[in-house]
Amino acid sequence: MKILDWYILKRYLFTFLMMLLLFIPIAIMVHLAEKIGKIISNDVPFDEVALYLLNFTIYFANLLFPLFLFLSVIFFTSKLANNTEIVAFLSSGVSFGRFLRPYIIGATLVAIMALFLGMYLAPWASTGYNEFRYKYLSSSRDLQDTKNVFRRITDNDYIYVSSFDPKSKRGQNFTLEHLKDNKLEYKIFANSIQYIEEDSIYKLNGYYKRVYDSLGNVTVEEKRSMNVEFTFDVDDLTPVNYIAETKSYGELVDFIDKEKSRGAPNIGRYEVVKLKKWSLPASVFILTIIAVAVSSKKRRGGMGVNLAIGITVAMIYVFFDKIFGVLAAQSDFSPMVAVWFPNLVFGILALYLLQNAKR
Known part of the structure; x- marks a missing residue:
C-alpha cells in the first residue's frame, strides 16, 4: 500500500x-x-x-x-x-x-x-x-478613504475631517472632541488642518476652541492659526485600502483591534x-x-x-x-x-x- x-x-x-x-x-x-x-x-x-x-x-x-x-x-x-x-x-x-x-x-x-x-x-x-x-x-484616487473621516484616536478623543488629501497632508473642516466620564470637556474646530512633517505638529487654520466646565460655563478661544501636537500619526487618519493585505496575521489582529477602538468604518x-x-x-x-x-x-x-x-x-x-x-x-x-x-x-x-x- x-x-x-x-x-x-x-x-x-x-x-x-x-x-x-x-x-x-x-x-x-x-x-x-x-x-x-x-x-x-x-x-x-x-x-x-x-x-x-x-x-x-x-x-x-x-x-x-x-x-x-x-x-x-x-x-x-x-x-x-x-x-x-x-x-x-x-x-x-x-x-x-x-x-x-x-x-x-x-x-x-x-x-x-x-x-x-x-x-x-x-x-x-x-x-x-x-x-x-x-x-x-x-x-491613487481610490487608494484611501478620504471623505468624511471620523476616528477615535484615544479613549477620550474623537476627530473628524470632511476631506483629507494624503499627498499634501491637508484636511478640511476639522473637529476634535475631548470627553471625560462621557461628558464633553472641550471641542476644537478648524477650517483646515495641515501636518508639518519636519516638526511633527499640526497647523490649524481658523482655530476655534470651546471649553466646558463642571457648572456648564463655556470659555471660548479663537485664533487665526494654531500649532498643536496630537497623539495620532497622520497615516492613521486614512490608512491605505490594501493595508490589511500587507500585515502578517499577528499584526493584522492588532491592527483590527486598534481600528475598532477608533470607530473605523x-x-x-x-x-x-x-x-x-x-x-x-x-x-x-x-x-x-x-x-x-x-x-x-x-x-x-x-x-x-x-x-x-x-x-x-x-x-x-x-x-x-x-x-x-x-x-x-x-x-x-x-x-x-x-x-x-x-x-x-x-x-x-x-x-x-x-x-x-x-x-
Missing part, C-alpha cells in the same frame, strides 16, 4: 507544481504586456520592475492557489481513470477511502504551505506589489482578509475531495469532460467567493459568513460527490 501512496502523492505534488510553473509565467507575460507602456513612460528602473514581478508572482499564486490545485488534481486523476489504473487499485481490494488517503496527505502538505504563504510571505509580497502599482501604474474589509488566511487552507481539502470524486470515473469524452466540469465548478467557487467578499467589505454583511459560506456550500457538495463516488 505504501507504493500506492507514494505513487499518487508524487503525482499530486508534481502536477500541482507543474500547474503553477505553467500558468504563472503566462500570467506574468500577460500582465507585463498590459502594463509595459506605463512602465516605460514612467522610466521605472529595471530592478524595481524585477522585484515587482517577483511580488506579483507570489501575490498571484496566493490569490488562485486553491484553483491551481483543483485543476491539477482533476488533470492527473482523470489520467489515472482513463488508463484504468483506478479500476485496478479498487479491484485489488482497496476501498475508495483508502485510495483517497494519499490525496489527503498531499492536501495537508499544500494546506500548510498555503497557511505559511497567507500568514507571512503573501503580506510581504503584497506590500511591494501594491506600492509599485499605485506609484507607477494607476491613480471599513472593519469588514480587514476582517475578510484575516478570515481568508484560515479559509484558504480549508478550501484545499474541500476542492481536493471534489476533484477526486468528479474525475475518478472513466467517462465518455475522456479527460476533456472532467476538465470542463472542473473549470465550471472552479468558476462557481470564485463567483461565490468574490460576491460574498465584496458584500462584507462594503456593507454590514457578516465577514464570517462571507468568507466561510462558499467553503460550507462546497464542503456539502464534496461530501455528496464523495458518497456517490464510493458506490
Whole structure:
C-alpha cells in the first residue's frame, strides 16, 4: 500500500507544481504586456520592475492557489481513470477511502504551505506589489478613504475631517472632541488642518476652541492659526485600502483591534482578509475531495469532460467567493459568513460527490 501512496502523492505534488510553473509565467507575460507602456513612460528602473514581478508572482499564486490545485488534481486523476489504473487499485481490494488517503496527505502538505504563504510571505509580497502599482501604474484616487473621516484616536478623543488629501497632508473642516466620564470637556474646530512633517505638529487654520466646565460655563478661544501636537500619526487618519493585505496575521489582529477602538468604518474589509488566511487552507481539502470524486470515473469524452466540469465548478467557487467578499467589505454583511459560506456550500457538495463516488 505504501507504493500506492507514494505513487499518487508524487503525482499530486508534481502536477500541482507543474500547474503553477505553467500558468504563472503566462500570467506574468500577460500582465507585463498590459502594463509595459506605463512602465516605460514612467522610466521605472529595471530592478524595481524585477522585484515587482517577483511580488506579483507570489501575490498571484496566493490569490488562485486553491484553483491551481483543483485543476491539477482533476488533470492527473482523470489520467489515472482513463488508463484504468483506478479500476485496478479498487479491484485489488482497496476501498475508495483508502485510495483517497494519499490525496489527503498531499492536501495537508499544500494546506500548510498555503497557511505559511497567507500568514507571512503573501503580506510581504503584497506590500511591494501594491506600492509599485499605485506609484507607477494607476491613480491613487481610490487608494484611501478620504471623505468624511471620523476616528477615535484615544479613549477620550474623537476627530473628524470632511476631506483629507494624503499627498499634501491637508484636511478640511476639522473637529476634535475631548470627553471625560462621557461628558464633553472641550471641542476644537478648524477650517483646515495641515501636518508639518519636519516638526511633527499640526497647523490649524481658523482655530476655534470651546471649553466646558463642571457648572456648564463655556470659555471660548479663537485664533487665526494654531500649532498643536496630537497623539495620532497622520497615516492613521486614512490608512491605505490594501493595508490589511500587507500585515502578517499577528499584526493584522492588532491592527483590527486598534481600528475598532477608533470607530473605523471599513472593519469588514480587514476582517475578510484575516478570515481568508484560515479559509484558504480549508478550501484545499474541500476542492481536493471534489476533484477526486468528479474525475475518478472513466467517462465518455475522456479527460476533456472532467476538465470542463472542473473549470465550471472552479468558476462557481470564485463567483461565490468574490460576491460574498465584496458584500462584507462594503456593507454590514457578516465577514464570517462571507468568507466561510462558499467553503460550507462546497464542503456539502464534496461530501455528496464523495458518497456517490464510493458506490
